[in-house]
Amino acid sequence: MAEKKRIGILTSGGDCPGLNAVIHSAVKAADKLGWEVVGFKDGFEGMLPPGDHIMLDRSKIAGIMSLGGTIIGTTNKGHFVAKVGLGEKTMVPEDVIVKSRKTLEDLNIQGLIVIGGDGSLTTGLQLYEAGFPVIGVPKTIDNDLEATAMTFGFDSAVACVADGLDRLHTTASSHKRVMVIEVMGRHAGWIALYGGLAGGADVILIPEIPYDLDKVAEVIRRRDAEGNMSSLIVVAEGAMPKDGKTSVLEHVKGEARLGGVGETVSQVIAEKTGKETRVCVLGHLQRGGAPTTIDRLLGTRFGVKAVNLIQEGRFGEMVSYQNYTVMSVPIQEAVHKLRLVSPDSQMVQAAKAIDISFGD
Secondary structure, three states: OOOOOEEEEEEOOOOOOOHHHHHHHHHHHHHHOOOEEEEEOOHHHHHOOOOOEEEEOOOOOOOOOOOOOOOOOOOOOOOOOOEOOOOOEOOOOHHHHHHHHHHHHHOOEEEEEEEEOHHHHHHHHHHHHOOOOEEEEEEOOOOOEOOOOOOEOHHHHHHHHHHHHHHHHHHHHHHOOEEEEEEOOOOOOHHHHHHHHHHOOOEEEOOOOOEOHHHHHHHHHHHHHOOOOOEEEEEEOOOOEOOOOOOEEEEEOOEEEEOOHHHHHHHHHHHHHOOOEEEEEOHHHHOOOOOOHHHHHHHHHHHHHHHHHHHOOOOOEEEEEEOOEEEEEEHHHHOOOEOOOOOOOHHHHHHHHOOOEOOO
């Protein structure tokens, strides 16, 4: 009897809701074709000897679609890091490539599904160029990959922001306070924009539109004069003032760890308006919890498409969602091309039309 075809799957970089939905559908789609699936634990690191992996079958993936996180683990550190900072990359060491190639050969892996964001796909591209049978699946809650209109995890993050704003509305109005909520968004403000719009924010500050806190304070004072004694401000972690820079907590191996902009905005607004302000940093709450139905559906479709691409031998491609259709593009075209919010976009104009300020 011929040996079964095997495909490998790994999740790399930051976790987000929907990863397990991809794994779930990939395993089922592969099983229907008579293939076995090997899950590499903790991202690419699982490919290094002795090869930390698990055989994934229908029993292993039962009930995981509704779970956040990833059942095979992930990491954004280790031997395979190929991206440090925006647009900067390093090469995966040759000995690491040799060792991981042997692991795949020993396990008879004929296709490798890499689920990750820009950094992980940069690594995946290097492995593909070294001869690995790689298929990419885009994952980022920031929704900032140019090669796909939407990534799973984004809708769940937006739902978290909207829920946070719903809760802050009541405490803000009770105390007549200004509440500042800091959300994720290093280079792109999609989470802040969608979450702020859905949650009824009064001010949204995003990286693509430098803000002026004098104008934000003016908005707060005007709202007070109109009888709206409480206000909600959503600020993306990468937002920056005009003639200023992003707020950085620390630098770790060339990568800036952002944070603190919410506290800065809160303090300045308090000084300029005399109003009591509070700040809430959502942080990793946006990455946790069960995925929304949209993220479950998108993750499911991505997993099936990834298996289809392996079946067709179209390695070096990444699953992409465009015009309601799941298709694919070369990984080379997907990495290092961020999809940013256009200040003239319809979403921004809609927000301004209902009197949401961007501090510009």
